[in-house]
Amino acid sequence: MKNVNLENKITVITGASSGIGAEIAIEVAKKQSTVVLIARNIEKLQQVQARIKQVADVDVILIAADMSQPHMIDQVYSKMKSKLGHFDYLVNAAGFGNFDPFFEMSMTTAHEMFDLNVLGLMYFTRLIGRDMMEAESGKIINLGSVAGKIPTPKAAAYSATKAAVIQFSNVLRLELAPFNVQVMTVNPGPVATNFFDIADKDGHYVENVGSFMLKPDELAQKVVSHFEDSKKDLTLPFSLNIASKFYLLFPSIGDYIIMKWGDKK
Template structure:
């Protein structure tokens, strides 16, 4: 692992906390230079200082709102060539479609989908030119199992999976790998916005994934041709069953799905 990542430039969006921060930490521990982006400069600096003090690793930061294309272009030019891109920035709001605002819908697509695609397009020219690289897109089990009260969020993650799967085939002869990460609920600040009532976290709190374990799994497959990471295993099994028998899963699981 150390040899594979040593000296590689890894850019991570949404790296000021949660899963992105942990991916940065474990990547730096393996000898990579991590380039952290997020909207909060103060939080980025906190993560950077921890990485430098704990690991003595190279770490750069850039303030970036991935919903702003002009900022993406500027940051990627300043960052220079990227060997691994982790598209982690994203958010969700759990509301029925009838109640969700068009503004929230637009914001989720701008960050979760359009921002991810724009970052990918900025990173790809160098990767294809050197015939190696890795695009890692943080999607969700919501992109595989549609559930009530997350229709807009699920739509963005379905889009991420569709884009990633097509991109993987387009890049098959280039040496650039594309991996999607499809986790279930992770114990991070994501739910501060997604689950404003706190009911969902109360219902499934004991099943939530540890961000450190998810991050370590992601770092372990960097610069390999791993197609997908699906976590937890039991939820991955449900998503496979859903693909085969959607009506059955929707009928049996409706009560559980409404727990959010």
């Protein structure tokens, strides 16, 4: 894995209180980056801060906010801007999922998923991205999902949010290229985090996909290893990356395979 040095850099991470966001925070801190941790739960953020202090001597800024609420996003940005002035990396990791069949799930839940997974991400990216454009440097890392590339039953709304994140990132990459600002999407398969406490309440999905399950710390290491290069898409594990390319080329065959063997929820 490449040696990355983030000394004197500032990394902003949403969804930083647990899971992938927390592990990326720890990894960039090891690389000597100042870290801004954003999530709703300040106590959990403090726990991540304590973990960081065990492995690195860097500045850690905690901000408690609901990143689905535009007025809170404005407050977060203003607080960071006045304190730090600029931003080198933005990791949009805040989000949640629900694996209920679409016709049974609450539309309130669908709205909440889009507000956080998509609209909040877009709103915050708009604020940070303008600063990066002005500085003509920076990188935005958006957490998509294999679910945004390969359809599976019981994930219609969640998959739609992640497909939106992926396509938003693809277009954003083109718009920001003239300003020397890079965009990368990270599209993991199932990751062993508390994401499934909400998404998979009965535990069937986690039980069935054990062979594909990624470890969050290892995923974080791979993500951070690409901070300084021009990687555009990181889809893991390798087997699901290949599967996503196969589905794009042969969707009819892909649908057949998914309906016969791929529904693990």
